[in-house]
Amino acid sequence: NSKLPASRPLTATHPLALAPVSSPPATVDGFVREFLVNLNLERGVALSTSTATDQYSALATTVRDYLVARWLEDQRRQRSAQGKGVCYLSAEYLLGRQLDNNLLASGLTEIAAEAMAACGIDIDMLREQEVEPGLGNGGLGRLAACFIDSLATLSVPSIGYGIRYEYGIFRQTFQGGEQVEKPDAWLALGSPWEFPHPEAAQTVSFGGHSETYDDEGVIRSRWVPAWSVRAVPYNYMVPGYQNGRVNTLRLWSAEATKAFDLRTFNSGDYVEAVRAQTFAENISKVLYPEDSTPQGKELRLQQQYFFVAASIADFLDKVLPADFDVTDLPERVIFQLNDTHPVIAVPEMMRVLVDDRKLDWDAAWAITQQCFAYTCHTLLPEALEVWSVDLLGRLLPRHLEIIYRINDEFLVRVRERFGDDEQRLRDMSIVSEHRAVRMAYLATVAGAKVNGVAELHSQLLREKVLHDFDELMPEKFTNVTNGVTPRRFVRLANPRLSELITDALGTGWLTDLERLRELESYAEDADFRSAFAEVKAANKRRLDEVLRARDGFEIADDHLLDVMVKRLHEYKRQMLKVLHIVTLYERVVSGRVAASDLQPRTFIFGAKAAPGYAMAKRVIHLINAVGSVVNNDPRLEGRLKVVFPPNYNVTLAERVIPAADLSEQISLAGKEASGTGNMKFALNGALTIGTDDGANVEIRELVGDDNFFLFGMSEPEVEELWASGYRPGEFAQGDDELRRALDLISSGTFSGGDRSTFEPIVSNLLYDDRFMVLADYTSYIAAQERVDAAYADRDAWTRSAILNVARTGYFSSDRSIRDYIDRIWHTPPAL
């Protein structure tokens, strides 16, 4: 009997307290009722007077209501099981829109559509109201979002911890073809998906000094910080795909502590008081927009420490039972470090165990080494974070001390193993000669495991970036090839393809993506091929509609859709793509090729540049400039189009990728850690033109050479050319068309006759060219000719596209998560 007792208060053991809510009935009527209740009670409006914002918010809240009971049940289950769980520590989660994902996960998509229709509301219009939470830069943040989806779908007890930035990745606009950044006020209308918990706030301290004291005869260290902020958790539900599970994503927001108010009050300076408030709130104000090139700013270190200190405290004090013995910690948790951004968690854990919990150093170190694992996402030396000793000493003096001690003990080990090899000691020291703390080294020394994100990447980590560490502790190194969630990037992004697959294979493939293999035989079926081609064509028409409405661009039906979407970075080589377009253009305007002989193509770009990355911004300007010339030159007869919609984000990705014919993955071999866009395209039936880099290698092995356009130098060839002294100018001399393309850019053709605008790009290529664009140009152009030839046989192309889908089920993030469990986490099978 779960009736409320009339006079006694509800106790924690009362049945209603144990199973507090039941979901509303999963019927159209039940949904409508809940929706109207939310509209009335949450928004305070009637249906007749509600705005689109009200309706979207009430719809989201309604979906949330259906998930809450499962969420609470999962929390209860995870608490009572007391098993080992995963804490994913990531400074970025590039979530994308939530509504459709949560409808799909809860199985409410049709019911919600009918319910909205019953209310006279166009649910598609409500979908468009949602502002995506852009709490990440690119691949790394999106990977974290895919991983928490798979963790929930695989029923792994886990919590994602991160930062609730008030401003996510900037909104990109173009003015005169140049990137202009606008703040992303994604919270301006509130977010219906979050649950703030100010009562569960943690205090996070900074500054001050470290001192020793006599603790009943034992000399101990303690940190006497100078200031602190409040970390307020905001919880988000992370539903598994139709499995009744809901995990938690906990994002921290910074607020001023009472101490700030007190200081103000005492000083009597109101304005100073408010300024202090702002100072605290600054910590979670904005996502740093640098991808792969950290800036070493103090505020960023504050952000990093802020969220990991709050997360560790939350896990130890709130998630674990009150009487938990921290010596058992390795049986209960593994903290996965998503790149170096959260690595300051290592000394923080040591500080908590040694200073607060009074464990001896060796015991604490043994625990810490089992509780952390580190994922490296890069091969670029400039992407490896370092923090100056001065900054660390100022902001986190006790942590710096701890890092020094970890380093001292580590160097003793190095000496034991390699003798007094001073060069090696310098090379491996966590604290460099330049008084900088190398966070990747700290993570490698502290972590139980270190993984790269694709086979080639993990191999190069062992051979190059972390070579010395691999020699000393080879057992730590492993690989987990990245993956993407098929729920968002196949099912939601490509409903037509999903339906076609389900018609052929039945259900079940969305959580067992290797089953796509069964499509191989369908590639030989002419009816299936034409159905598949019709899906691609329909996706192009859908993209055409989206881009017309969004930016006024058109996508012609008969064009090959050639897509390069990713952050703008020189190593990714958007310039190679530009040179291809300029070459095609030059062929026609010079009269060497008739426009009618061109395979019609539309080139789609999507790319944000870090605001301080001048060369990247120049390339954006050039793409737009080439676009406005090419798109308007009648000599091309409309056969080449360049389309660069601003503000590429997850929402746009979900529209662009399913429409693509050709996926551009053209980084210099040995530079792209993995790539994840490459996987999304292949799974949606685009063929890849790519170098032997990152996960491209694995994609090509799986789909087969016949279904992949390989070009360019291999990583060893790149190394060899560097070693022999790379002179890019010689490649320009050696290829007539390359020289013509560069000359055309230099001549001012794309800059209204002004020769200076793009001169820095051309001279950079001719005299420096760190990423060997010119060396790979000839091979790239040849590969593009093979693309044109292949596309001419449309039916054979479609066959290859189907085989790409059939053979890339390996790239489900479910498989990645299983690999993490087997190779790194060793968590028990799901509850």
Ligand code: GP0
């Ligand atoms: C790597 F170092 N990545 C970094 C970084 O700062 N930001 C970032 O997004 C990316 C890699 O470049 C990647 O190769 C990789 O797939 C991704 O991390 C996830 O592992 C392409 O985006």
